[in-house]
Amino acid sequence: MTQKADRDQIRRQNRSVVLQALRRKGPQARIDLGRVTELSPATVTSITSDLIAEGLVVGVDEPGQREREKGVRGRPRSLLALHGAAASILAVKLSVNTIELALADYGGTLIARGAASFDSVAVTAEGFGQTLVETIRNFLAKHDIGRPPVIAIASQGVVDDSAGTVAWSPAFAVRHVPVIAPLREAFGVACMLSNDTNMIAEALHRIDPVRYGGTFAVLFVDYGVGMGLFVNNRLFVGETGAAAEIGHASHIPGGALCRCGRRGCLEAYLGDYALRRHALRLDPQTPPSTIPVARDTIRGLINDAENGDAGALDAFRAGGTALGYAFARIIATLDPRRIVVTGAASNAFPLMREAALAALDEALVADLRGDVEIEAIAWEEDLILRGTIARALHSLDTEVFAETGVSALQMPVGGQA
Amino acid sequence: MTQKADRDQIRRQNRSVVLQALRRKGPQARIDLGRVTELSPATVTSITSDLIAEGLVVGVDEPGQREREKGVRGRPRSLLALHGAAASILAVKLSVNTIELALADYGGTLIARGAASFDSVAVTAEGFGQTLVETIRNFLAKHDIGRPPVIAIASQGVVDDSAGTVAWSPAFAVRHVPVIAPLREAFGVACMLSNDTNMIAEALHRIDPVRYGGTFAVLFVDYGVGMGLFVNNRLFVGETGAAAEIGHASHIPGGALCRCGRRGCLEAYLGDYALRRHALRLDPQTPPSTIPVARDTIRGLINDAENGDAGALDAFRAGGTALGYAFARIIATLDPRRIVVTGAASNAFPLMREAALAALDEALVADLRGDVEIEAIAWEEDLILRGTIARALHSLDTEVFAETGVSALQMPVGGQA
DNA sequence: CAACTTTTTTTCGGACGTCGAAAAAAATAA
DNA sequence: TTATTTTTTTCGACGTCCGAAAAAAAGTTG
The missing domain is CATH 1.10.10.10 (Winged helix-like DNA-binding domain superfamily/Winged helix DNA-binding domain)
Known part of the structure; x- marks a missing residue:
């Protein structure tokens, strides 16, 4: 009611x-x-x-x-x-071995950026909070800012937003890593935690609310496969924050071996290791850990494909098929207005398009397809941090500062009180 | 904004x-x-x-x-x-060869019920509106009621709620059958059109808004497979009304032959014809039209299975596996609080449970599963009409009568003006 | 049975937010 | 200097909610 x-x-x-x-x-x-x-x-x-x-x-x-x-x-x-000085936002992006930071004021102006490395694999559930707190403290000290009122974190993997933990991430060996609690304790400020792909959707929505509005999905195809979801003009995260985790949803029961140890996940056909595995004509059950991948694996494969390498072409064709089935399942479930493909592999979309559309045809009655538009957009790393900042600012606008009689969360700048 | x-x-x-x-x-x-x-x-x-x-x-x-x-x-x-007399609702349920009707007053009291048969297969896009208008006119004449202010229709298949048509339905040979327009023309009243499984979700939500609230899904397993979806306490129908059409989403690429002509749809493993096909140990590519099914096919198969028939047990096991994969994909996409299984096959859930949960385990990382509850509830035919009435009443409460200065849509009863 | 108690409902006045109209402010044009 | 134009502010009216007080309608008590 x-x-x-x-x-x-x-x-x-x-x-x-x-x-x-x-x-x-x-x-x-x-x-x-x-x-x-x-x-x-x-x-x-x-x-x-x-x-x-x-x-x-x-x-x-x-x-x-x-x-x-x-x-x-x-x-x-x-x-x-x-008024820029009314508040400030610290956006933090967590990925494998790297913490990226960006500081913005209430007007949305970027004040400073930074990055730090850490050893993902060695992370423990207790220790990571401390690592994060120190990284943030260093960053803030360097930029001469006292106390950022809002910290917004975007993380790879499955985020539990009610618990404030990263439930499961490719970046960590351990599970249920607390993030919100240590930050709130150390800084005593408002904190929010989101999945990184959701922040891409958020960024797109803020950039063009008409085009990226209503119900739409973002598929992030890169080292893994992530999904960000807007439903009725709002970010949708489900009951625990784990919605739109399509990367490890099953594409083909009993299919190719995935990084997560299961078989047939979408990622096992579309992730960088999966594409390389296919391009090298290795058995689909070859353990992902034995497949050499790097930051530019996908770019290399695109090059190979464009030079006519049959293995690479095949890999993208197979990936395209998996992508088309993913489209079909998303459309059947959500009937979105638009599906956006981005991430490092979005440059390969021309190589995947034909197979993807064929698979979509095969997988979904045409009458169910509605008028969904499918597009690939060039991948910009910054989209995640921008979306994270945008989301935090929006929450200030609608929740904190909407309240009458709230004065600005004064941001002490420089030496002045 | x-x-x-x-x-x-x-x-x-x-x-x-x-x-x-x-x-x-x-x-x-x-x-x-x-x-x-x-x-x-x-x-x-x-x-x-x-x-x-x-x-x-x-x-x-x-x-x-x-x-x-x-x-x-x-x-x-x-x-x-x-005040019951403030308005009345005519709920209409469209299924194969049958139109069911129920009349309720503004208080939600059922005033009359009825049913009529028609020849689904012979339906034309132009003719059906007339059939519907006549059926409704007869029903209303019989019950001595002038002019029902609101007509709410629930239909099988894919409904296009913006166009007011049934885009695709197993009940009709033709597509895009107009429903709203002919009714509005004939009766000049407010009309709404929904998918029947969505109305089950609506009915459950009205019966117990706490249990059936937030984000939850209803899987209707019967002659086909339908899905009803609530997102954030509201019925979710997508951009065109075709959301939650999971029955013809792909379960296994290139898999068993479906009624819709495609291969590997979920329905091709869970629909009544699919279960019977499996129980009879027919080839999965056997055309559904050649498989004998009746209203009580599922009940018969349950009987067989309970009497130890290996084919029927196998069929439910295979259906359970498909169901488990469907659970996994729904959970990965939507992270719901609850998934409800109903329809004629819900009585068979005990026969499917083990396979379904095993498939769910196989298909989804445990960390992604959240605290979703999966339950089967006994199927009641009336749920669809009740949900349809509930939805119409809710729309009166929130849209029509919320407006100040609107007096009751006076319902002429009996001979009195 | 009249006065008192209890509970529900109504009435009254104050506060506050929006709006339209009018006034004020601050510029250019004649 | 006066008139015109546009933006901004001020003022009063209206509608809605709320708290407090009053009214209504019962039961209880001596």
Whole structure:
């Protein structure tokens, strides 16, 4: 049953709508905010003056503005913008042997970036929290910032967002590694944990909410296969946060041997090791650990294929077939508007397309397919960190700062209090 | 981006909350409504007096009430209830050769039921609308009711809810059969169209919103395999209404021959014809049309299996394996709280359980499985019509009657105006 | 049986958020 | 300097919710 509504809720929602408008459309005058949000000018004035008093929004003087309005009569518009110093976000990306960090302000401006290495294999459930805390502490010290109010982490593998742990990741030998708890304890700040592929979906949605909206899926094909899912314009993570973990869902019962030890996972046909295994014409049961892969394995295979190497071509054809079946199963279950393929292997999509579409035809009645669009987009490493930042900012806009009477989480900068 | 909120929205939502509370908890006093909805007594009085004036709610005298409160001091509670005559719902269930009908009032009370036969195979895209209109007209004439304000249809197969057509159904030889348009034209009333298995999920959710809430899936295993999906406490139908059509999603690429002409669909292992085909030890490529099935095929097979028939036992074992893989794929994609198995084959779940759980183990890393509960519930034919009525009533509560100043869609009863 | 107690329901006034209209502010044009 | 235009703010009205108080309608008690 729906919840009751009261007056406070209206204000909360409208504050949030104004903040989101400023985030989406950049600095703008009150009159524009009124048009975008459909709130009356009177209400916009009321809400923005609160937000300004609380330090969440500031008046800005955009230099270009003056000239662009040269010769326009009337009272000049005074632009408002999100106040960068109102909060800051530390986005952390966990992958094999690497922790990447990015610091952004409330306006979404990137302030600093960094990276650190660690030994994934040696990680213990207890020790990793400490590693993470130290890495973050070092990074923050180097960038002269006291206390980031929000830490958002994106991790490979299966994330349990209610427990705040990484339930299972190719990066770790151990399971159920606590992440949120040690950070909250060390820094006493709000923390959130997400799956990395979900953050790709989030980034795409923030970049183009129309194209990447409604219900859509992102397939990340790289060292493994991940999936990010939006349902009804919202990130969907399931009951425990483990939704969209299609990489280790079964493609062919009893099929090729996967890294996870099971047989027939989608990843065992599409992961970098799987493609190489196929290209080398090794037995599908060859243990993945014995197959040499590196960061650029997929690029190498694409090169080989483009030079006419039959093994590589075959590997992508087989991968394409698996991909097509994955499309079919996603469509049958979710009827999405769009499926996006990205990751290192997205460059190989032209090599896989034909097999993928043939498999889709074979696997799904045409009447079930709807109008789903399938596209491959070039892979950018940064998408994950950008999505992570975007998600954290959105949660500030809708949850923290929507609350009336909350002043900015003041960020001490430099030596000043 | 979220929409702005205004004053009217508060009232709409709170009216809706009150109506839903009356529906969920039955007749109750204002003070109880206040407790359930968390609205103040003053607000409850204000909202209910509007609702009473509009004919949506009436005061009732429940005979038991008096005695139960014997000896209780204070002003006696005066119970309010949904006013049955405020609207009526005609639920229509379309299946092979049969149209079932049920008429209910706004209070959810069943007023009449009926059924009619028609020749599914002979249906044409243009003619079916007429058949449906006539069937409904006859039914309504027989029950002395003028003009049902809401018609809700549940159909087998793939429903396109934006187009208002049955895109593809085992009941019809033709595709894209218009349903909404002819009804709206003939009766000029609000119509909605859903997939039948989705209505099972809806019925379960209304019966026990806690148990059947959040994200859960219903697998309907019977003549075919259907799926109903709730995501975040709401029915999920995808972008075109074709979500959760797992029956014709691929289980084994190139596998057993399905009714739809493709190979390896889940249904080709779990549908009644598939089970019989296996039990008779026929080749998996034997065309389904040549396999004799009837309404009680599954019951017969269960009997055979319980009497030790090796073929029938094998068939259920194979079906169980397919079911287990389906579980695994659903869990990997959606991470649901619960998966419910129902339909005629749910009685066979004990015969399938072992194979299903073994397949699930084989197909999905344990860490991905979350705390999903898998249960089989006895199949009741009525669940579909009940869910259809429930869905229509819910849409009245939240969309039509939530609007302020809407008086009841007066239902002419008997000879009276 | 009249006064008291208890519980439910209604009434009343205050607070608050949105909106439209009018006023004020700040520019250009004549 | 006055008129015009556009943006922003102010003001008053209206609607909704809520708390408090009053009213209503019973049972209890002496």
